[in-house]
Amino acid sequence: MAFKPKTKEFKSTQGNDYTFQNVPNSKQAEILDKGTDSNGKILNTRMMPLMLEHVVVVPNGLTMDEFETWGELEEVTNAAFSFLRTGK
Structure with a gap:
């Protein structure tokens, strides 16, 4: 199967709109390695x-x-991380 990016619309409690897009598994692994101790x-x-x-x-x-x-910032990045991990 080939990777097909998924997107999600997100509205913060401040009323700002964002669009999230997932990444291939190899990129997700790289992000997790870089972003954690x-x-x-x-x-x-x-x-x-x-x-x-x-x-x-x-x-x-x-x-x-x-x-x-x-x-x-925390709300948006936490929601983006959750989407990255779950696709939801």
Whole structure:
């Protein structure tokens, strides 16, 4: 079977719209390796930018500092991570 990207629309509690897209399994493994420490703990300074770069496709090119609040950054990147892991 060939990889077919799936997308999901997401609206934050702040009312902003985002589109998530999953990645091939090899890229997901790479993201997990880069975004966690040796014990598997997620490192925000690494994982959040990876979610914004590879999973959040609309708006494209977001950085952590473009979010007005930590709460929305955390909400969006957590939702993107959940989508990456489950496809839902």
